[in-house]
Amino acid sequence: MGRFLSFLFLLGCAIAASAAMAQQYPSRPVRLIVPYPPGGSTDFIARPISERLTERLGQPFVMDNRGGAATVIGAEIAARAPADGYTLLVGTVTTLAVNPALKPKLPYHPVREFAPVSMLSAQPYILAVNPSVPAASVAQLVAHAKANPGKLSFASAGLGSGAHFAGELFNHMAGVDILHIPYKGTGPAITDVIGGRVAILYAGIATLRPFVGSGKMRVLAVTSARRSPGMPEVPTIAESGLPGYETNTWNSLVAPRGTPRAVIERLNATIAAILSEPDLRDRWAQQGIDAEPGPPARLASHIDAEIARFAGLVKATGLRLE
Numbered sequence: 001m002g003r004f005l006s007f008l009f010l011l012g013c014a015i016a017a018s019a020a021m022a023q024q025y026p027s028r029p030v031r032l033i034v035p036y037p038p039g040g041s042t043d044f045i046a047r048p049i050s051e052r053l054t055e056r057l058g059q060p061f062v063m064d065n066r067g068g069a070a071t072v073i074g075a076e077i078a079a080r081a082p083a084d085g086y087t088l089l090v091g092t093v094t095t096l097a098v099n100p101a102l103k104p105k106l107p108y109h110p111v112r113e114f115a116p117v118s119m120l121s122a123q124p125y126i127l128a129v130n131p132s133v134p135a136a137s138v139a140q141l142v143a144h145a146k147a148n149p150g151k152l153s154f155a156s157a158g159l160g161s162g163a164h165f166a167g168e169l170f171n172h173m174a175g176v177d178i179l180h181i182p183y184k185g186t187g188p189a190i191t192d193v194i195g196g197r198v199a200i201l202y203a204g205i206a207t208l209r210p211f212v213g214s215g216k217m218r219v220l221a222v223t224s225a226r227r228s229p230g231m232p233e234v235p236t237i238a239e240s241g242l243p244g245y246e247t248n249t250w251n252s253l254v255a256p257r258g259t260p261r262a263v264i265e266r267l268n269a270t271i272a273a274i275l276s277e278p279d280l281r282d283r284w285a286q287q288g289i290d291a292e293p294g295p296p297a298r299l300a301s302h303i304d305a306e307i308a309r310f311a312g313l314v315k316a317t318g319l320r321l322e
Contacts, residue, residue, distance in 0.1 A: 230288020
């Protein structure tokens with residue numbers, strides 16, 4: 001009986017300490033690692049989140065852009081950080097699903113080393129080309145690529161990134177040979193596509209809309225199963241001659257595994273409130289981005305499902321990083 005009472009006492013103390021931690025958190029600046037250089041779609045998602053977290057929680061949430069190696073550099077830094085809530089990671093589809101499917105020797109594990117906090121957003125990629133490419137549709141691009149095997153190239157935000165996979169899936173399903181050119185982020189890739197050094201780019205609507213609108217790029221299709229509200233006039237790749245083609249990009253917030261549950265719950269509740277703000281939802285919707293708040297358990301299930309999906313796609317396409 002005495003041991004049981006002692007256990008209850010210790011449990012009560014732990015609960016009280018956890019509640020106190022949640023009320024006090026954060027008491028100093030928080031580092032928000034974005035595993036891409038500035039200027040890409042993940043940066044576009046993370047910036048308003050960091051600004052609103054700062055406003056709501058009273059401490060700076062400082063964005064730390066750590067691009068390179070298809071998000072591996074930023075993810076490893078986050079995985080090795082203290083599990084105290086003061087280092088967070090914007091976990092992307094590349095970080096948490098594509099990399100595990102493609103890279104058996106990652107320096108981090110997407111499940112064992114990260115605690116889910118909240119889903120943030122989901123959106124399709126768009127397939128865009130330099131205006132010099134003689135193709136105004138997916139069918140014309142496929143025909144041009146087949147007539148010029150090995151002469152076209154596509155850019156992505158990095159080797160093994162979600163955008164890289166979008167291009168390789170296109171190659172596989174269309175039966176074409178378009179060379180992949182990896183970059184350290186979407187920003188540098190945009191520069192080379194606009195400059196004509198690379199013909200094709202897969203990236204988010206929010207990032208490419210200004211360049212499409214100014215005529216510096218031509219958009220051919222979106223990668224989702226249905227047309228995007230952000231560009232309703234643009235067809236899907238599936239309806240443009242490759243039925244069954246579908247892949248999307250998503251962003252989430254994760255913390256090093258072992259971060260106190262009370263801290264995760266406070267962050268999750270704050271993110272849910274932020275993603276319910278009409279102005280943010282409307283702004284994102286105009287760019288084809290869906291706000292996706294939800295509990296940590298939902299994100300955990302989503303990550304598991306995406307890892308399995310991309311592993312299956314890698315097997316089907318035979319994609320390798322050598």
